[in-house]
Amino acid sequence: MPNIQDAAVILAHTLEQTVDAVAMLGADRKVLLFNAAAERLWGLERAEVIGHSLDVLLAQGLVTPSCEAVETAAAESLDALVGKPLEVPIHRPDGNTAWGAMSISRVELPERTLYTAFVKDITEQRRLNETLRLLSLGLNETDSAVVITDADHRIVHVNSGFTRMFGWQPQEVIGRQPRDLLFSSAHCPRTHFGDVHAQLATGRSYRSDELVCDSQERPLWCSVVLNPIVDAGGRLSNTVGIYTDITHTKMHEVLQHKVLAALVQEEPLPEVMTLICREVERIAPEVVATILQVDNEGKLRPLAAPRMPESYSRALDGVEIGPSVGSCGTAAFRGEPVLADIATDPLWAPYKHLALPLGLVSCWSSPIKRSDGRVVGTFAFYYHDRRGPTPLHKRLVEVSVHLCAIALEREEARARIRQLAFYDGLTGLPNRSLLQVQAEQAITRANREQESLAVLFIDLDRFKQVNDSLGHPAGDDLLRTVTARLRATVRDSDIVGRLSGDEFVVVLTQCDASRATDITEQLQRAIAAPCHLGDIALTPSASIGISLFPQNGRDMDTLLHRADMAMYQAKTSGRGRFSFFSNEMNLLAQERLALEAALREALRKEQLHLHYQPQIDLKDGHLYGVEALARWTHPEIGNIPPIRFIPLAEECGLIGELSDWALREACRQLADWRKRGLAVPAVSVNLSATNFHNLELPQLIADTLSTHALAASDLTVEITESLLMDTNPSTMKTLGDIHAQGVRLAMDDFGTGYSSLGYLRRLPVSELKLDKSFVRDLARDEATRALTNAVIRIGDSLRLTVVAEGVEDSTQQELLKAQGYHVAQGYLFSPPLPAAELERWLREHAL
Ligand SMILES: Nc1nc2c(ncn2[C@@H]2O[C@@H]3COP(=O)(O)O[C@H]4[C@@H](O)[C@H](n5cnc6c(=O)[nH]c(N)nc65)O[C@@H]4COP(=O)(O)O[C@H]3[C@H]2O)c(=O)[nH]1
Incomplete structure (x- = not known):
């Protein structure tokens, strides 16, 4: 047994070598002993400390392990600190702060009191604790749910985000498998968990978006990440699962994707709308969704209500929207959402008998608006309890009304296209x-x-x-x-x-x-x-x-x-x-078609020719002019009269070509006669009303005349009264231009058509041709004579030459002459003749 001195030495050595810092203090707080571990911890030499006050060491005050500061008063009296576990920050001269766990004991000696402070270096432990604190903060304060499972996929830890997201307390879920918790409802089928576990066992992470259910069986879209932790032997020891709620974005994405796909596939409108209702009801099973269209007359037309009986939709069909027409009719009328208690809200008074028996208690309806703001429908959520929409419902409606609007606008566009196309x-x-x-x-x-x-x-x-x-x-x-x-x-x-x-x-x-x-x-x-x-x-x-x-x-x-x-x-x-x-009509039409083709060919092959009929001046018997008349001799059919082929040419658009030809041929013939010494004063050519639509006609006439060195007065253009019916704006201009060139215009078949003679003042005609029907009846009908007399009077008073057509006998000639007619033409003198024959006729008659 060592003596007391030995014991003191042993104690001093022991204290010197102990791993914890030891400082011995007197009652006056002065440091008496400062061991090697204390020197290391404080970074101070014992010479700097011994004999100095404790305050050198405790410059920053004391704290309890629970980080509470110890009251200064208490700190001043060492007795107050005895037996209390304390934590003390140690500010070292190198600027670092170390931490020590200090316990002070009091040693009562006979003549004095000593205090011994044992200080354990807890700097590293504090750092670890802090890291752990922060880690647990990170784990619990996140919005995601973190689930840690063991090798058997049983839950060993969940964070507080898990409780917030799914509603279960940790003690309810420890030891259970996530798949039994989260995939237990019909809305969230457990499909492929075997595969997932197999994948985790190989050390590969699993990531996927899943529809899971919370403790109330409410579906949630989660982004799931499962990270396997394997031990040194490569075996799965734990899995860290992170579940992030992506319901809002996913709902948007899934709804939008499905509905747009249906639209692209041209699904009918009611089917697209039913799809929207069903998807929404899948995400929020507590709602009953309906979609109504508002037609152009402001009436409700049910489009989709998959969880409602048909009778309900039928009862709403055709109901007019208004300021108090249930939730939907009112929402459509106001253009804003309407939430109503079906049993008590006056808006529902006339309709509650439809909804209450179905157990529907509240209805929240939102208008569906087109891009121009017009309300085209309503999207409604019915509830089985008295309540309003949750944020999820609001989000669902926001997405759905947008999709409904697209579908309705597309339908309208399709209807418009159909209307335009058909x-x-x-x-x-x-x-x-x-x-x-x-x-x-x-x-x-x-x-x-x-x-x-x-x-x-x-x-x-x-x-x-x-x-x-x-x-x-x-x-x-x-x-x-x-x-x-x-x-x-x-x-x-x-x-x-x-x-x-x-x-x-x-x-x-x-x-x-x-x-x-x-x-x-x-x-x-x-x-x-x-x-x-x-x-x-x-x-x-x-x-x-x-x-x-x-x-x-x-x-x-x-x-x-x-x-x-x-x-x-x-x-x-x-x-x-x-x-x-009738079949005859058909035959005629076919014949007409054949004739049209033949006329085209005749024009192309120049099978038409002109006959000329002389016009005689009744005063002196001289030649006044000749009228050119078209003739067509078909190689098989024979002669086809102009009364048949001229209207045909007009109908099938050949009259322009035919008239151009007649003009050129008549002028060529006149020039030819003159060249060979025959004094033919002028030639008349018949033109149809449609020829005057051609604004180039005056130029064609001018060119033709100049080609054959003829004067404008050598040509007379015969027009008919049918021209007056023609309202084409070119007609009057063309007529005026031709007249302005000095070409004479003759009104053919005068007296047969137009009841008013006023046009004679407006039209630049120089000649009237009395229709042959008057001449025919002249001898036997006094009224006709009165008319022919009137015609010559009109002609004279307007200074127009009047030519009588169809004069067949001398009685007619005499009568006309007696009435003062200037010129006559008809079989009495000569029928229309081919050019050579007319030439002979002229020579024979010395004209
Ligand atoms: N009964 C009777 N008839 C007589 C007598 N003298 C002449 N005629 C016929 O009376 C018609 C006079 O021609 P239009 O009134 O201009 O009536 C013409 C004219 O409007 C039209 N036409 C003839 N050639 C052409 C032409 O080249 N171009 C156009 N656009 N029409 C033409 O066809 C109509 C019929 O022509 P055509 O058959 O040649 O018939 C001619 C002529 O042959 C007579 O004394 N008695």
């Missing part, structure tokens, strides 16, 4: 394409049912005149009026369409010839009712051609073509008439 913009009637389809369907039905059907081709009479003289808006009005009259006359099962311009088609179903006659007469009467276009009162009329199924054709093309032919026939027999197609 309906006539002016009258709203089916256009040619739709008419064709509808008529073919009607024909198929008639064929199946063994019924007959009539196709009416309707062409308005003188429509062009209305357009040209009253303007296009008046023409449009007339077309709309006629459309309304046609529609009002036929049955709903009949088809009315507009082909183009003033051409309409009516297909009368279940209709034979006699019924077709009745309805056509009704139509003509309806069309002919007086009609006011601005200040002008008009009595329209239409020419109608009729073809019958099956007699006249078995398809729409044939029936329409034949009705067109019949219409043409009706038109030529006078206005306001109708005509049935």
Whole structure:
């Protein structure tokens, strides 16, 4: 047993070598001992400390392990610190701070009291604790749920984010598997967890977006990341799972993707809307979603309500929106969302009997607006309890109304395109394409049912005149009026369409010839009712051609073509008439087609020629001029009279070519006669009204005259009164230009057509040609004589030369001469003759 001195030495050595810092203090707080560990901890030599006050060491104060500062008063009395675990910051001279865990004990010696402070270096431990504190902060304060599982995928730790996100407390889930918790509902099927565990076992992370459920079975979209932790032997020891709620973005993405895919695939509107409802109900099973459309008349039209009985939608169909029409009708009317308690809200008074029996208690409806702000529908959430929308519901509605608006706008655009593609913009009637389809369907039905059907081709009479003289808006009005009259006359099962311009088609179903006659007469009467276009009162009329199924054709093309032919026939027999197609008509039409082709060829091969008929001055018997008349001798058919081929040339657009040729040929012939000493004073050439549409005609005439060195006065252009009906703006200009060149204009067939003579003042004519019908009746009819007398008086008073046509005998000649007629032409003198024969005739008659 060592003596006391030895014991003190042993103690001093022991204290010196102990790993913890030791400082011994006197009651006066002065340091008596400062061991090697204390020197290392404080970074101070013991010489700097011993004999100095404790304050050298505790410059920064004391704290308890729970980081509470120890009161200064207590710190001043060492006794107050005895037995208390303390933590003390140590500011070392090198600027670093170390931490020590200090405990002070009191040693009571006989003559004095000593205090021994043992200080353990806890700097590293504090750092670790701080790191752990921060780590746990990071883990718990995140919005994500963190789940740590063991090798058997059983939960060993969850952070507080897990409780916030899923609603379970840690003690409820420790030891359970996440898949049993999160994928337990029908909304969140557990599909592939076997694969996931296998993947984690190989040390590979798993990432995916999953629909999971919380403790209340509410679905949530989560981004799931599972990171495996493997031990030194490569075995799975833990998995750290991080679940981040992406419901909002995912919901947007999934809804949008599915709905847009449906739109791209041209799914019908109700199906797209049902898809939206179903998706929304999958994400928020507590809501019952419905979509209503608001039509152009402001009426509700159910589009989708997959979890509602049909009767509910039926009851709402056609309800007009208004300031107190349930949640939807009101939301559509106000243009803003409406939340209502179905049982008590007055908005629901007339409708609550529909919703309450279904257990629906609240309804929150939002308007669906187009990009221009117009309300086109409503999107509603019905609830089984008295409540309002959650933030998730608001987000769902925000996304859904946008998608609904796209779907509705697309539907409208499609309807507009259909309208533009298949309906006539002016009258709203089916256009040619739709008419064709509808008529073919009607024909198929008639064929199946063994019924007959009539196709009416309707062409308005003188429509062009209305357009040209009253303007296009008046023409449009007339077309709309006629459309309304046609529609009002036929049955709903009949088809009315507009082909183009003033051409309409009516297909009368279940209709034979006699019924077709009745309805056509009704139509003509309806069309002919007086009609006011601005200040002008008009009595329209239409020419109608009729073809019958099956007699006249078995398809729409044939029936329409034949009705067109019949219409043409009706038109030529006078206005306001109708005509049935007949086979003779068909033959005629075919003949006409053949003739048209032959005329084209005749023009190309120069098979036409001119005959000339002399015109005699009645005063002195001299030659006044010759009229050139076209002749066509067809190699097979023989002579075809101008009365047949001139109108044909006019209809098929050959008249320009024909008249150019006649002008050139007549001028060439006149020049040729003159060259060979025949004094032919002038040549007359017939032109048709359409020739005057050509603004280049005056130049052509001028060029032709100059080519043959003729004067303008050598040529007379014969026009007919039909020209007065022509409203083409070029006509008057062309006439004026020709007259201005000095070419004479003669009014042919004078007295047969136009009732008013006022035009003679406006038209620059120099010559009137009395129609041969007057000359024919001259000898036997006094009234005719009075008329011919009047004509010569008019001619004289307007200083016009009057030529009498068709003079066949000398009585006529004498009568005309007696009345003062200047010139005559007719078989009495000579029929129209080929140029060579006329030459001979002239020489024989010494003219
Ligand atoms: N009954 C009877 N008839 C007589 C007598 N003298 C002459 N004629 C006929 O009366 C018609 C007179 O011609 P238009 O009135 O200009 O009527 C012409 C004219 O409007 C038109 N036409 C003829 N050639 C041309 C032409 O080159 N261009 C145009 N645009 N029309 C033409 O065809 C119509 C018929 O011509 P055509 O058959 O040649 O018939 C001619 C002529 O042959 C007579 O004493 N008694």
